[in-house]
Amino acid sequence: MATPGPEPRRRTVGVVLAGGVGQRMGHDTPKQLLRIAGRTIIEHTLAVFEAAPEIDEIVVLMTPGFTAEVEDIVARRGFRKVAAVVEGGATRTESTWRALRALGTEECDVLLHDAVRPLVEPHVIAGCAEALRTRPAVVAAIPSSDTIMVAGPGEVVEEIPDRARLRRVQTPQGFRLSLVRDAYERALADPDFPSRPATDDCGVVLRYRPDVPIFIVPGSERNMKVTHPVDVTIAESLLRLVPAALPLPGPGALDGRTVVVFGDAGVAAVAGGCGADVHAFSRADVRVEDAAAVAEALARAAKDAGRVDHVVCGAPESPAEAVAVSHVGALNVAGAAEGYLRESRGHLLLRAPALPAGEPALEASVTGAVTALTEALARAWAPDGVRVNCLRPVRDLAAPRDAARAAAGVLLSDLTGQVIGVSADL
Numbered sequence: 001m002a003t004p005g006p007e008p009r010r011r012t013v014g015v016v017l018a019g020g021v022g023q024r025m026g027h028d029t030p031k032q033l034l035r036i037a038g039r040t041i042i043e044h045t046l047a048v049f050e051a052a053p054e055i056d057e058i059v060v061l062m063t064p065g066f067t068a069e070v071e072d073i074v075a076r077r078g079f080r081k082v083a084a085v086v087e088g089g090a091t092r093t094e095s096t097w098r099a100l101r102a103l104g105t106e107e108c109d110v111l112l113h114d115a116v117r118p119l120v121e122p123h124v125i126a127g128c129a130e131a132l133r134t135r136p137a138v139v140a141a142i143p144s145s146d147t148i149m150v151a152g153p154g155e156v157v158e159e160i161p162d163r164a165r166l167r168r169v170q171t172p173q174g175f176r177l178s179l180v181r182d183a184y185e186r187a188l189a190d191p192d193f194p195s196r197p198a199t200d201d202c203g204v205v206l207r208y209r210p211d212v213p214i215f216i217v218p219g220s221e222r223n224m225k226v227t228h229p230v231d232v233t234i235a236e237s238l239l240r241l242v243p244a245a246l247p248l249p250g251p252g253a254l255d256g257r258t259v260v261v262f263g264d265a266g267v268a269a270v271a272g273g274c275g276a277d278v279h280a281f282s283r284a285d286v287r288v289e290d291a292a293a294v295a296e297a298l299a300r301a302a303k304d305a306g307r308v309d310h311v312v313c314g315a316p317e318s319p320a321e322a323v324a325v326s327h328v329g330a331l332n333v334a335g336a337a338e339g340y341l342r343e344s345r346g347h348l349l350l351r352a353p354a355l356p357a358g359e360p361a362l363e364a365s366v367t368g369a370v371t372a373l374t375e376a377l378a379r380a381w382a383p384d385g386v387r388v389n390c391l392r393p394v395r396d397l398a399a400p401r402d403a404a405r406a407a408a409g410v411l412l413s414d415l416t417g418q419v420i421g422v423s424a425d426l
């Protein structure tokens, strides 16, 4: 008799809970639609789930009246795993219950995640999904660095539990569908549940299926929940912290892409080495402060190649050219590239200069211009899927990053609105 093979892998569904109104944030629109680092919060979250190999399908629960906004994001970003956008309920648990109903009864693994935790890292999703293959219930959590106390009547300290045993609960929280459904059915049948609601799905399972152990998976400090206005500033800063190890593309990584480079032979060479169809214009060919010359060069490249996927504006070679290249030139290149990049949903990469010592005011002024332009364009072009980033030389960068290779890595990445530090050549 043949020995039975391993159990087939169950389908894993990511449920993104976005049904809240964001009362504590205090805006007119739900906080998951706020734009941070060039994209809406829910867009950041969906992008991580879409890219996670462990996730087969995504269901979004959205605030009633705002489902069209999410459908539009899904279509624009091409999130193919999103199978449904469903209206959420009046409470988080009601939104979860609606999600469970939408999933039907066929057994699967479900990872429930707060839409407003956009900084969830792939390894946390992978950790939860993998643990869920062999366990019926899992939750992401981290140790508490604060001492936590229990407040008694009259705001008097009643108890300080042993911190070593305390964990801060995050999402994803993962369950076998049949288990979490059963726990929710019991909760809904309990007349006491509405007066003592649970603040998360783990709480529902722990209360109504105490027979099932819930396994704790390491979450991460970055996986914060955007709840109060100050969290927007923190999340924005964290989203802009580009990992020191940007993926450095190898041969073939830019196959089929057209890269137009103004005045940056190093980036042109690396892009060509990665397989891109490179159209490079040196300073002798095109002076970027000449708007007509830039437009003509781009039109020529687009005609030859049929499309333009990436445009790079290099840094000035001397202080005398700094304003012409990094200020006027960057604006000219952006203006001429806009139409092509909208068509290809492409990428503009600007380079800030490193000027010799003795030019700190000039360097600060042109760097300010390039980085502000990057952020403004990233915001303005994000709705059309166009990314805009900037490479900025940093002296004494902790992890040295070669500019040309970093440039190719950025072109291939999903980043937008980022100012990425590279090693200064001076």
Ligand SMILES: Nc1ccn([C@@H]2O[C@H](COP(=O)(O)OP(=O)(O)OP(=O)(O)O)[C@@H](O)[C@H]2O)c(=O)n1
Pocket: 017, 018, 019, 020, 021, 022, 023, 024, 025, 030, 031, 032, 061, 088, 089, 090, 091, 092, 093, 095, 096, 113, 114, 115, 116, 117, 225, 226, 227
């Ligand atoms: N009826 C609800 C309430 C909340 N959530 C989602 O659950 C997550 C965590 O909830 P929270 O941070 O409390 O969001 P809000 O309920 O929107 O915030 P507030 O309590 O300040 O109104 C959020 O992604 C939120 O959209 C949901 O899907 N359905």
Ligand SMILES: C[C@](O)(CO)[C@H](O)COP(=O)(O)O
Pocket: 092, 114, 168, 169, 170, 171, 199, 200, 201, 225, 227
């Ligand atoms: C699920 C949760 O994020 C775990 O920390 C939290 O309980 C949600 O609480 P909220 O009040 O709905 O934000």
